[in-house]
Amino acid sequence: MMSVSTKHGRGRERRSGQALIEACIGLAIMALAWVLITHVSYMRTNHVRAVMAARHAAWLMGHKADTGGTVGNFFYDNDAAFAGVSEETLSLSAIGEGWGGAGGAKRATVSFGISLETLESIETFPFVLLKTEIPFMPTLVLTNYLSVSSFSAWPEDVDNTWTSRGEALAGVLSEILNSLSGALKWIGSLFS
Amino acid sequence: MKLLERILRLRKDTSGSALLLSGTMMFLVVMMVVMNGDMNRAVYDRIVAQNAVDSAAEAAALWEARGCNVLQHLNNIHYEGNKILFIAETASLVSCAASVFSVIAVNVAKPFAWTSAYAAAVAATFVTCTLCTPAPTIDEAQESFAKAINKFQEIARTAFPILAVGYANQVAQRSGGDNLLAVVPQYLACVLDAGGVSWAGVEDILGNLGTLPGPLKSITLTAFPWTIIGDDTFFTLGVETKDGTGLPWKTPEWWNDMASVSYDAGKAACQNGWEGAGFYSGMSDPPDEWGWKDKYYQGNPGYMTWMAGKEYQDEVAGLGSLRWLKAFEGATFTDTNVMFSGEILNPVVLKVPAFIALASSQVEGTPVISYTDTVDSKGKIIPVYLPFNYKKPTRGDELSPIGIYH
Numbered sequence: 380m381m382s383v384s385t386k387h388g389r390g391r392e393r394r395s396g397q398a399l400i401e402a403c404i405g406l407a408i409m410a411l412a413w414v415l416i417t418h419v420s421y422m423r424t425n426h427v428r429a430v431m432a433a434r435h436a437a438w439l440m441g442h443k444a445d446t447g448g449t450v451g452n453f454f455y456d457n458d459a460a461f462a463g464v465s466e467e468t469l470s471l472s473a474i475g476e477g478w479g480g481a482g483g484a485k486r487a488t489v490s491f492g493i494s495l496e497t498l499e500s501i502e503t504f505p506f507v508l509l510k511t512e513i514p515f516m517p518t519l520v521l522t523n524y525l526s527v528s529s530f531s532a533w534p535e536d537v538d539n540t541w542t543s544r545g546e547a548l549a550g551v552l553s554e555i556l557n558s559l560s561g562a563l564k565w566i567g568s569l570f571s
Numbered sequence: 572m573k574l575l576e577r578i579l580r581l582r583k584d585t586s587g588s589a590l591l592l593s594g595t596m597m598f599l600v601v602m603m604v605v606m607n608g609d610m611n612r613a614v615y616d617r618i619v620a621q622n623a624v625d626s627a628a629e630a631a632a633l634w635e636a637r638g639c640n641v642l643q644h645l646n647n648i649h650y651e652g653n654k655i656l657f658i659a660e661t662a663s664l665v666s667c668a669a670s671v672f673s674v675i676a677v678n679v680a681k682p683f684a685w686t687s688a689y690a691a692a693v694a695a696t697f698v699t700c701t702l703c704t705p706a707p708t709i710d711e712a713q714e715s716f717a718k719a720i721n722k723f724q725e726i727a728r729t730a731f732p733i734l735a736v737g738y739a740n741q742v743a744q745r746s747g748g749d750n751l752l753a754v755v756p757q758y759l760a761c762v763l764d765a766g767g768v769s770w771a772g773v774e775d776i777l778g779n780l781g782t783l784p785g786p787l788k789s790i791t792l793t794a795f796p797w798t799i800i801g802d803d804t805f806f807t808l809g810v811e812t813k814d815g816t817g818l819p820w821k822t823p824e825w826w827n828d829m830a831s832v833s834y835d836a837g838k839a840a841c842q843n844g845w846e847g848a849g850f851y852s853g854m855s856d857p858p859d860e861w862g863w864k865d866k867y868y869q870g871n872p873g874y875m876t877w878m879a880g881k882e883y884q885d886e887v888a889g890l891g892s893l894r895w896l897k898a899f900e901g902a903t904f905t906d907t908n909v910m911f912s913g914e915i916l917n918p919v920v921l922k923v924p925a926f927i928a929l930a931s932s933q934v935e936g937t938p939v940i941s942y943t944d945t946v947d948s949k950g951k952i953i954p955v956y957l958p959f960n961y962k963k964p965t966r967g968d969e970l971s972p973i974g975i976y977h
Contacts, residue, residue, distance in 0.1 A: 399587075401589035401590045402589050404590060405589055405592070405593030406593070408593065412600060412601065416600065416604045419604065422758070424611065427611055427615050430615055430619060434622040434746075441629075484741070485653055510817070529615075531619075531622045531626070533742070534738065537633055540637055540640055541641065544644050547644050
């Protein structure tokens with residue numbers, strides 16, 4: 380009887396701390412998963428917000444209006460500071476790529492997130508999570524998904540519908556000249 | 572016995588259960604996140620498709636409005652040109668009539684050739700005959716002018732819808748829209764599939780549309796004006812020619828008759844029976860028909876509905892490609908294997924679906940009309956509204972609708 384009891388006692392001793400160790404491993408992995416999941420979900424959501432913001436920014440650019448703080452309004456209050464917009468003027472052609480034309484478009488690219496340089500000093504959730512290091516985790520593993528960006532284009536100069544003769548004449552001439560120039564380039568490319 | 576003991580001991584052994592639980596939870600959470608990623612991707616694609624079609628609709632409306640305004644400007648130039656030419660021709664024809672009287676005056680005053688009255692009559696005849704001479708030229712110039720304006724208008728009416736389609740496509744493409752020749756078959760396949768219709772092969776057949784042969788391969792159709800189906804007004808800007816009524820579009824019959832009589836009489840008087848007749852021997856013959864009856868352009872492009880879309884996408888983690896029974900690939904299954912009833916070797920791969928978005932636009936303003944109907948006859952594009960004083964709503968605010976209207 381004694382020997383059996385001792386055996387059982389030794390067995391319990393062997394298993395003591397087992398759950399704790401498992402919990403340590405499990406919780407560490409879950410913590411990493413939670414950080415990843417939180418961050419990825421957050422960035423995916425903001426990716427969608429960025430495309431909505433880009434559309435409105437492009438619209439404003441097409442109407443020659445100031446984008447101002449419009450872009451920030453598409454994100455949560457604390458996140459507005461992480462959003463930025465850039466403007467690009469595109470030359471369009473009704474005929475095809477590279478032909479040139481009187482038409483143009485404004486492309487707004489809205490980016491959301493932080494740069495690698497600012498990561499070290501960031502204190503805002505959830506980016507601060509990216510500084511989390513769990514046991515055995517290499518440094519800066521979570522820095523590949525720091526920002527997202529989306530774009531949208533809108534026709535340029537939308538309000539200019541050539542209501543004056545001067546605008547109409549200039550617009551028509553521009554369209555003709557650009558198309559001719561594109562045609563000449565295309566013909567030139569056939570012989571080059 | 573040992574095996575039995577081991578099994579019995581395993582029932583009481585709780586070691587590893589926490590890890591097992593964590594692993595199970597992790598798997599479920601990761602699956603949910605991946606699904607969430609797919610959902611995000613779908614929402615993203617849907618928004619991009621809508622952005623593309625919205626920008627296309629606005630670009631098309633812009634170029635249709637510009638086309639209408641060009642037609643309107645040409646209408647106005649036509650109107651103003653006709654007015655000037657009508658005044659000039661009328662003055663010329665009045666001079667023709669006056670030249671008859673001045674020639675009579677010259678002949679009456681001829682016996683008194685030393686008098687100033689005679690000199691004045693001769694001078695007046697020179698003036699009136701000189702002014703009478705260009706009447707047929709003015710009439711023919713008006714005809715050429717009207718033809719040229721109408722020709723420009725015809726070209727504009729044909730060119731601007733093409734420009735509208737071209738620019739709409741370009742803008743939609745730059746907004747992230749995909750080639751509709753690929754999107755539509757994918758979308759139809761999704762719809763058929765959702766309706767329970769087997770679409771095996773349909774996608775392949777329709778997919779061939781996306782790979783047109785030869786030089787057509789370079790065509791990318793990103794936005795398409797849905798409303799042109801069954802309605803050809805899109806390609807005419809909804810603008811048609813209309814017969815002008817009243818001056819200066821149309822000269823009255825009495826004026827045409829008067830012009831004929833007046834010029835014939837003036838020409839006869841100027842070319843015969845007075846000292847300066849030699850100067851006018853080369854006066855033109857009268858035109859076949861005096862006066863004119865012109866057409867102008869009138870109408871309104873109305874509204875149009877555009878379509879753009881996004882192709883389907885692979886899932887974030889390729890969950891749709893999972894083959895649950897991959898280990899048994901090649902085996903024969905019967906209906907008793909209820910765990911999976913699909914095709915093993917060629918399973919249907921789930922994807923983030925293709926999207927098609929629609930947007931309508933309209934050219935607002937006075938339609939293309941005759942200058943006589945209203946002075947302010949300028950078409951203009953419909954404004955697109957976004958409140959500039961928009962502020963982020965806070966809890967308790969009464970929300971007002973915010974939208975972009977086309």
